[in-house]
Amino acid sequence: MSVLQTTPLNAFHRQHGGRMVDFAGWDMPVQYKSILDEHKAVRQRVGLFDVSHMGEADVKGPEALKFLQHLVTNDCSKLFPGRILYTVMCYPHGGVVDDLLVYMRGENDYLLCINAGNIAKDIAWMQKQAKGFNCTVVDRSPDYAQLAIQGPRGAELVQSLTPTNLAEVKYYHFTEGEVAGVKCIISRTGYTGEDGFELYCASGDGAKLAEAVVVAGAAFGLELTGLGARDSLRLEAGFPLYGHEITDAITPITAGLGWVVKFDKGPFIGSDVLKAEKEKGSAKKIVFFKTGDRRIVRAGSTVLNAAGVEVGQVVSGTLSPIINEAIGSALVDAAAAKEQLAVDIRGTKLNLQLVKPPFVPLKKN
Incomplete structure (x- = not known):
């Protein structure tokens, strides 16, 4: 048996009664x-998640932007x-290696946030693709703890915990x-x-920061929140999860993520296949449903x-605590997405009512 990896908050979780499970190792x-x-607390007040298992990588060097434009589907030249x-x-065949966030810290200085279960694969892939570009890809995952305060x-x-004026930090900044x-x-x-x-x-500061958030959070109705609610919350919002709505066999076009595929920026890995799929139409389609x-x-x-x-086949499913019914997503034949579907x-037999997510009203950030 392989030894499970732990985040810097492992002892914190146990002290606060977390029910621990094996999640992607x-x-x-x-x-x-x-x-x-926990789910309702995030929708109504605020929840604290440990997401320190997520991976981070530095991409730096004179050709860092040129490399990222080759590596990912979205247009990194729009960043500042x-x-x-x-x-x-x-x-190259159009399937997804991973979805990620790209942070621009400065000229030719980027931080990437990648999925926990994909860290080794992603770092190896990015370092291989970076050959021929004057830049470096360095795994920084062990150096960071990451907390999410949501609601x-x-x-x-x-x-309440920072002198920084957060009103000046807009969504995706x-x-x-x-x-x-x-x-x-x-x-x-x-x-x-x-x-x-x-x-x-x-x-090394992760546990200290988490404890400070817990103490301050008492006045705001904070709940410590685990991976169970994290999954039901993301599915209610209609967000993809790697290994479910996107995989190495499901392209971003099929997944409904065409909005992050920018062909006008020039060629990138998989661009020819994705462009042909967009022009011809996808054979399959990710749909969201309630029952x-x-x-x-x-x-x-x-x-x-x-x-x-x-x-087709269901790729995600859960109970929405807010609308109190089962919701999910499925990969189906594109033509069938216009028909009555069931499971x-x-x-x-339960009929599926196809829904354009989110499943619940969400506050605009």
């Missing part, structure tokens, strides 16, 4: 008290210091400053659909058309 809290209560870009990087009162909570006396990258981003911040700090029923539709469930013919749950 990491020992992480799936919940503290109740996934339902303090700005963040959501994008994906693809294989309608998230900005108030973080503001960041700054650097101190939070509870800890030096942080203060990033107005998140994976819940709510307003809030993600704080990157030195790994009107509380029974969860599990990933892997077969999707059927009105004639009972298999036309079979232990002998009961």
Whole structure:
């Protein structure tokens, strides 16, 4: 058995009653008290997540921008210091290596945030692709702890701990400053659909920062929040998760992420395949659905058309605590997305009502 990796907050989770599970090789809290209560706290007040398992990489050098334009689908030339870009990087066949955030700190100086389960694969891929460019890709993942404070009162909570004027930090922007006396990258981003911040700090300061957020958070109704609520929140918001809505076999066009694929910036890895797919139309399509029923539709469930013919497969499924019904996403034949679709749950046929996410009203950041 391989030893699970731990974040700098591992002891913190155990002290606060986190129920620990193996998540992509990491020992992480799936919940503290109740996934339902934690989910509602983030929608109504504020929650604190440990996302220190996420990976980070520095991309620096005279050709850092040129390299990133080759590596990812979105247009990094639009970035300026303090700005963040959501994008994906693809294989030559168009499948997704990973989705990621690109932070521009300065000229030819970028920080990338990548998914926890993909760190080794992503770093190896990026370093291989960087050959021939005058820049370096350095894995910084062990150096950072990362906390996410999310919810309608998230900005108030973080503001109570920092002299930095957070009103000046717009959505998908960041700054650097101190939070509870800890030096942080203060990033107005998140994976819940709510307003809030993600704080990157030195790994050795992570537990100290988390404890300070907990103490200050009591006045704001803060709940410690685990991976269970993180998944139900992101699915309610309609955000993709690598290994589900995007994979090495699911392109960003198929996944409905065409808005992060910028062909006019010039060639990038996979651009020819993706352009052909966009022009011809995707054979398959990611769709989001609800059922009107509380029974969860599990990933892997077969999707059927009105004639009972298999036309796809569910890739994510959960119960939405806000609308109190099962929601999910599925990869289906593009033509079938216009038909009535259904799943079979232990002998009961449930019709799928296709929905354009988010499933719940979200506050504009």
